[in-house]
Amino acid sequence: MMAAQTQDFDVVVIGGGPGGYVAALRAAQLGLRTALVERESLGGICLNWGCIPTKALLHAADTLRRIRHAGALGITVSAPEVDFGKLVARSRQVSQRLNRGVAHLLGKAGVGVFMGTASIPAAGQVRVAGAQGRPQLLRAARTIVATGARARELPMLPFDGDRVWSYRDALSARSLPRSLAVVGAGAIGMEFASFYAALGTEVTVVEAAPRVLPASDEEVSAFVQQAMARDGVRFLVGARLQQGQVRADGVHLTVEQGGAAQQLQAERVLVAVGLAGNVDGLGLERTRVAVEQGLIRVADWGATAEPGIHAIGDVTGAPMLAHKASHEAIACVEHIAGLRQGAQHRAPIPACVYGHPQSAGVGLTEAQARQRGGEVRVGRFPLEGNGKAIAIDEAAGFVKTVFDAATGELLGAHLVGPEATELVHGYTLAATLETTEAELMETVFPHPTLSEAMHEAVLAAYGRALHI
Structure with a gap:
């Protein structure tokens, strides 16, 4: 068996998805000698087989819908034809372009990228076995596991790639x-x-x-x-x-x-x-890292039960979202670098669904808010009352807000309709800043925009909506 070539780093990141590559970039920014191990494609599932290519496909579907309904706007077009192969090929091209972008960013930051399969022979060590070349042994005081998750199979219907x-x-x-x-x-x-x-x-x-x-x-x-x-x-x-x-x-x-x-x-x-965490073959059983139901148990800053080993993103459990993984990556690395200490603040994480119609939400649902006790105030505003939604012929949907009646705290916000996934960040920012209904009511929203419905939904929670 060929002896492994040994290299020393400050941080080794296992997994090159939106958690792993962001962790590596931030670590390099902070002057840490950083290595990243990826077994398949930089950018991970999100960039190559998830978030990005699905949005390319859904954009094509949205374009098709708009063409079919162009007559309602006074535009006459012939019946559209779909080239399915070209449509799928474009989604792959989008992913490949971004994959190259991630590789460029890592190279520019000075991150050592190792393509291969990682395992942990002992705390402080990561072994990389590639399809070609000499195996590598990477040594570092800190290891960040960001291996993500994979699709969960049903025993009665195992994936076959065909049916x-x-x-x-x-x-x-x-x-x-x-x-x-x-x-x-x-x-x-x-x-x-x-x-x-x-x-x-x-x-x-x-x-x-x-x-x-x-x-x-x-x-x-x-x-x-x-x-x-x-x-x-x-x-x-x-x-x-x-x-x-x-x-x-x-x-x-x-x-x-x-x-x-x-x-x-x-x-x-x-x-x-659903999804299952990628923990198999990592060698975690040789450490004190606790794994339960295929997920790594973590405390604040992604710390595991093994000193020096951290875990972030999907492999640690729900919500399994790319932006949550990236957020955890930065927090984890900055803790390692000594920039963040004490108890970790848990930022509100928005969730988005990009089908038709789009939907998005952040914080508690109305049912969850009522279950926790205390009086709540709920505001609803239909897009039928929004000028921009009517102008673009997409007035189906609504915005909903949930407030703590005693304090005015924004407990949750939920949107469904055009550009819901682009709008939800406004409520996410408000929740992060611990904004109350008073500041939201005083915020000036531009006219005419879909975002005005967000303002009206706040007003509606307090009986002050103007356009319904």
Whole structure:
């Protein structure tokens, strides 16, 4: 066995996704000798097989919808035709461009990048085994595990890349399926359901919970389901998958709903039932790092039970979001560098769903706010009362705010409709600054913009809305 070449660093980061590469960049900025190990593609799942390519596909679907509805604006166009192969190819090109961008940033920052599979033979050491070349042994006082997560399989429907899809397969399909069953109505399932339905696929969504987008505010979930149903998506909620069989003519599913069994058949099935942390093969069992149900247990600043080993991002559990991983990366590295001490402040993390209609939220849902006790004030403002929404012919949706009645604290905010994912940051900023209703009411929102609905939703919580 070839002896490993040894190199010394201050910090070694395992995983090159939005948690890992941001951690490496920040560490290098702070003057720490930094190494990054990535086994597949810089940028991780998010950039290569998740956040970015799905948004490229969804943008194409949104463009198609706008063309189809151009007649309502007085624009006559011929019936659009979809080149599915070109559409998918463009999404891959977008990812490849950003992948090269991450490599450039890491090189410019002086981060040592090692492409290969990482394992931890002992605390303070990371072994890198590549497909080619001499194995490397990286030594550092601090190791940051940012290995992310992968799609969770169903035993009865293992991924085969043909009939049974993971999100990767849905992103790189060679042809448009005539019919698609989506198992799981979380963000991933709903985004792909929206995309394929827009292109003409017959889509059925199966969700075990009593509603779609179970983590969202209930009113948002109901609105999204109704809107997508009008677009032709069929929903089976409160429905459990009992059996799945892959046959020559497609996938046959048995679903139990309300005590009755029903049969479904689809050309393809997308399984989107959650994610599992990437902890296998890391050698964590040789350390004191605690792993529970495939996730690494962490305390403040990503500290694990093994001194010197930290973990951030999806591998530490929900919410499994790229921006949360990046935020944790910076906090962890700055703690390592001595810039942050004491108890870690937990910033509000927004969640976004980019299908049609878009939805986004930050903080507590109305139900969660009421469950915690105390009086709450809830404001709702429909986009039908917003001039910009009417002008762009996208007045379906609403904005909702939840306040603590005693203190005026913004407990939560939820949006559904055009550009909801671009607007939610305003409420996130307000929550981060611990803004109350008083400051939000005094904030001047430009006219005419969709953001005015955010202002009106605050006013509505206190009986002061002007345009409803």
